[in-house]
Amino acid sequence: MPARSASHRLRIGRWAEPNRIYLLTANTLEREPVFRDYGLGRIVIHQFRAIEKCGIADSLAFVVMPDHFHWLIQLHRGSLGQLMCQVKSLSVRGVNEKSGRTGSLWQQGYHDRALRREENLVKLARYVVANPLRAGLVKRFGDYPLWDAIWV
Structure with a gap:
């Protein structure tokens, strides 16, 4: 099935609830490792911070x-679609400008998972930020520069 159809299906039934906690994931186009350049990864983090400053959402953890x-x-307000559109569009603009790239950076769509109230957020946050360790990118947790969590 074409990626476009799969992307469309991801949006069916998507609903965002204010004050709900979500885990969001987005992939680069063709899984290109653009953010091996940590400076380009900082551009994405800057967009996360901008969302927070606008009061749209609080970042609890990211990598x-x-x-x-x-x-x-x-x-806190708006939809997940609006939030992700803003992060992806502004980050592609910044990444392309800084790196001399052109065109798309992100795959269409994104994955979201609404968390249940009883889920252990600290455990999930630690799982998120430990991704570089599990992927073998670093040997120690704190050695990877593109992460943050309010609990760690």
Whole structure:
């Protein structure tokens, strides 16, 4: 099935609830490892911070991996679609400008998972930020530069 159809199906039934916690994931186009360049990864983090400053969502934990990101948020207003559109469009503009790239950076769509109230957020945040360790990118937890969590 074409990626476009799969992307469309991801949006069916998607609903965002204010003050709900979500785990969001987005992949680079063709899983290109763009963010091996940590400076380019900082551009994505800057967009996460901008969302927070606008009061749209609070960042609870995130990691920007070479070809994707995981972002644990508490949504305050707007929709997940609007939030992700803003992060992806502004980050592609910044990445392309800084790197001399052109065109798309992100795969269409994104994955979201609404968390249940009883889920252990600290455990999930630690799982998110430990991605570079599990992927073999670093030997020690704190050695990877593109992550943050309010609990760690």
